[in-house]
Amino acid sequence: MDNIDGSQSTQNQQANPSWNYHPELPMKVSAVFSWPPKPVKIIAWFAKSWLVPSERTLWLAFAFATWIWLMPPVEQMKTLTWSWVLFIYLRNLISAIVVATVMHLYFHTFKRQGLRLRYEKRHLTEHGKNRRFTFNNQLLDNMFWTLASGVTIWTAFEVLYFLAFANGFMPTLEWSQNPVWFLALFVLIPLWSSVHFYWVHRMIHWPPLYNMAHSVHHRNIITGPWSGLSMHPIEHLIYFSSIILHVFVDTHPAHMLFHLYLLSLNPMAEHSGYEGLEVKERNRFDLGNFFHQLHHRHFKCNYGSAEMPWDKWFGSFHDGTPEASKRIQKRPW
Numbered sequence: 001m002d003n004i005d006g007s008q009s010t011q012n013q014q015a016n017p018s019w020n021y022h023p024e025l026p027m028k029v030s031a032v033f034s035w036p037p038k039p040v041k042i043i044a045w046f047a048k049s050w051l052v053p054s055e056r057t058l059w060l061a062f063a064f065a066t067w068i069w070l071m072p073p074v075e076q077m078k079t080l081t082w083s084w085v086l087f088i089y090l091r092n093l094i095s096a097i098v099v100a101t102v103m104h105l106y107f108h109t110f111k112r113q114g115l116r117l118r119y120e121k122r123h124l125t126e127h128g129k130n131r132r133f134t135f136n137n138q139l140l141d142n143m144f145w146t147l148a149s150g151v152t153i154w155t156a157f158e159v160l161y162f163l164a165f166a167n168g169f170m171p172t173l174e175w176s177q178n179p180v181w182f183l184a185l186f187v188l189i190p191l192w193s194s195v196h197f198y199w200v201h202r203m204i205h206w207p208p209l210y211n212m213a214h215s216v217h218h219r220n221i222i223t224g225p226w227s228g229l230s231m232h233p234i235e236h237l238i239y240f241s242s243i244i245l246h247v248f249v250d251t252h253p254a255h256m257l258f259h260l261y262l263l264s265l266n267p268m269a270e271h272s273g274y275e276g277l278e279v280k281e282r283n284r285f286d287l288g289n290f291f292h293q294l295h296h297r298h299f300k301c302n303y304g305s306a307e308m309p310w311d312k313w314f315g316s317f318h319d320g321t322p323e324a325s326k327r328i329q330k331r332p333w
């Protein structure tokens, strides 16, 4: 049932009334690492990401579309020249602008979904004008750090990879060599990325690094699509280093592009502030990430993702309940 202001008041809402909307609480993390193993739950966890239209399948389609239609010829990439580097830069710039702008206009400018499936009670615009942001404006701040630093460093990593790939320096894998492993890698890359994110994220919460770099991302307590990749260049360098995986494991360029979209465009959806896109009163496409939304509000918790329970193993897991908020407050950093 909806309230007068459009917020959802389901029975589930009562678990933590400080949110406008939250998923079922206490929040669950991936069943893959639970003991004893629960095969049905493990299959359900992967099915939610891979067997229905989802962010994962969208980035997978983006990766193959890019490899087939939007890459400079491999022959040209053997030498470092401005023409192909600029092509990749513009392609990434346009994709970042389109993905973030479409969601920003839909959810935050025209408020087409109102407060339905929205985590925070306040709208982004109420939070946006503040002196802690560059240009005293959250949207301009987020666009600046995303486009000036984020897209540039993302492109630099991509250019380095393809320069090495074109010259035969990267370990490669073709579909025909091992189709099962080829497919499995798409499922494993988000797991690797989750491991990497947890550890580097913990590292940049070390106060000196936090003050120097990560505080730029944490200006956003209420987040929007442009907040996802809004980071300091030092954080972008550390964050995108997740692709080091492709130096040590045989992969195809489509794996690399999928990995890059997971790091660059996926956070835009995850910071959208909405659990999902609602059509005819149902969530038809998952977008947000309540696990990470809790990190933006409480800071000292949920450094990783729900993909792997590192936070659970190391005591920093916030399951969304008011009890967890009290416990997390007592943590040093």
Ligand SMILES: [Zn+2]
Pocket: 217, 228, 271, 292, 296
């Ligand atoms: Zn964030």
Ligand SMILES: [Zn+2]
Pocket: 201, 205, 214, 218, 295
């Ligand atoms: Zn953080």
